[in-house]
Amino acid sequence: MDRVSVVTDIRQANQNAARENRTLFDKHGSCVINLMSAPGAGKTSVLEATIREIAPSYKVAVIEGDLETTFDSDRIRALGVEAHQITTGSVCHLDARMVAKALASFPTDGVDLLVIENVGNLVCPAEFNLGEDLRVMVYSVVEGAEKPKKYPLMFHTSDVVLLNKIDLLPYSGVALSELLRNVVEVNPRAAIFPISCRTGQGLEGWIAWLMNELKSRRSEALSISKT
Numbered sequence: 001m002d003r004v005s006v007v008t009d010i011r012q013a014n015q016n017a018a019r020e021n022r023t024l025f026d027k028h029g030s031c032v033i034n035l036m037s038a039p040g041a042g043k044t045s046v047l048e049a050t051i052r053e054i055a056p057s058y059k060v061a062v063i064e065g066d067l068e069t070t071f072d073s074d075r076i077r078a079l080g081v082e083a084h085q086i087t088t089g090s091v092c093h094l095d096a097r098m099v100a101k102a103l104a105s106f107p108t109d110g111v112d113l114l115v116i117e118n119v120g121n122l123v124c125p126a127e128f129n130l131g132e133d134l135r136v137m138v139y140s141v142v143e144g145a146e147k148p149k150k151y152p153l154m155f156h157t158s159d160v161v162l163l164n165k166i167d168l169l170p171y172s173g174v175a176l177s178e179l180l181r182n183v184v185e186v187n188p189r190a191a192i193f194p195i196s197c198r199t200g201q202g203l204e205g206w207i208a209w210l211m212n213e214l215k216s217r218r219s220e221a222l223s224i225s226k227t
Contacts, residue, residue, distance in 0.1 A: 014128055017096035021131030024103060025114070031217050032114045034132035036154055039120030041140040042164040044072045045197040047115060051079050053207045058112035058214055063102050065094040065119045072117065082106075093124035096131055113214060122147070126154035134213070136160040141194075142172040145179040148186045155186045160193070162206060167196040 025032050037043045051060055062083040064073040067090065076083040084106040086098055099116060108114050116132065118125040126135075137158040139147070142165055148155045155161060161183055169176055176194060183192055191209055195202035 014096045017100050018129040018131040021096055021100055021103065025108065025131060025133070028108045028111065029217075030108045030111045030114045031134070031214055032116065032130075032132045034116050034118060034125070034130050034135045035138065036118045036125045036135065036158070037120060037138040038122040038140070038143065041120070041138045041143070042197050043117055043120065043138045044075055046138050046162055046164060046195070047117060048075060048079060049197050049200070049203055050115075050207065050210065051076070051081055053203075054113060054210065054214070055079070055081060057211070059110060060113045060115065061106070061108060061111045063099060063106065063114070063116045065098070065117060067092075067119065088119055092119055092121045093128055094118050094130060095128045099130050112218070122151045122154060126157050134159045136162065138162045138164050139183075140165045141174050141176065141179060142168050145174050145182055148179070148182040152186045155183055155190070158187065158190055160191045160206070160209070161187070163192065163194040164197060166194045166201060167199050 035043055035047060047062065054060055060081050062073070062076045062081060063086060064076065064083055065086045065088060066072060067088055070085045073083040073085040084102050086094060086102055088094065088098070094116065116130055135158045137154055137160070139161060141163050163176070163179065163183075166176065180192060180194075183190065193202055193206040193209070195206060197203070
C-alpha cells in the first residue's frame with residue numbers, strides 16, 4: 001500500500017508541474033516537442049537536420065537531457081541555437097519538475113519551437129508528461145520490426161514516429177513494410193515518416209509537416225492577439 005501511495009504522489013506531482021509548464025509555454029506562444037527514442041536511434045542527428053531547415057524562419061531553443069556529458073547540447077550550440085543541459089545522473093528520463101527547474105534559468109519568451117530532447121530510453125520517457133504540445137519519437141529501423149509491439153507505450157503516445165536509418169535497411173534484415181504495419185497497429189493516428197539523416201532521404205516530408213504545424217500555431221496566436 002505504501003508503494004502505491006508513493007507512486008501516486010510522484011505521478012500527481014509530475015502532472016501538477018506539467019500543467020504549470022504548459023501554462024508558461026502557452027503564455028510565451030511556444031510550440032514544445034518532447035523528442036524521445038532509445039539510445040543511438042539518432043535523436044540529435046534528426047534535431048540537427050530539423051534545426052537547419054527550421055531556424056531561418058522560426059526561433060528554436062533546445063533542452064537536452066542526458067545521464068552524463070554535454071555532448072549533445074554542444075552539438076546544438078554549434079548550430080547557433082540556445083541549448084540548456086539537464087544532467088540526470090542515474091535517472092533514465094526527464095520529468096516535468098526537471099524541465100520546470102531548467103526553465104527558471106532558460107526562458108522561452110520569444111521562442112517559436114522548444115525541443116526537449118529526452119534521455120535515450122525506449123520505455124520510461126513516455127510515462128512522464130512534460131507539458132509538451134507534441135511527442136515525436138525517433139526509431140532506428142535496425143532495432144527490428146517487432147519493437148512497436150514489444151515496447152508499445154512510446155509508439156502509442158507519439159504524435160509523430162520518425163523511422164530513421166532507412167539507408168541501412170538492405171543490411172538489417174528488417175522489412176520496412178512489416179515495421180510500418182506494426183507501428184500503425186499500435187498507433188493508427190501517428191504521422192509516420194521513414195527517413196535517413198545520413199542521406200537526407202524522407203526528411204522533406206517531416207520538415208514540411210512540422211513547418212505546417214508551426215505556421216498554423218503562429219496564425220492561431222496572431223488571431224488570438226487581435227481579439
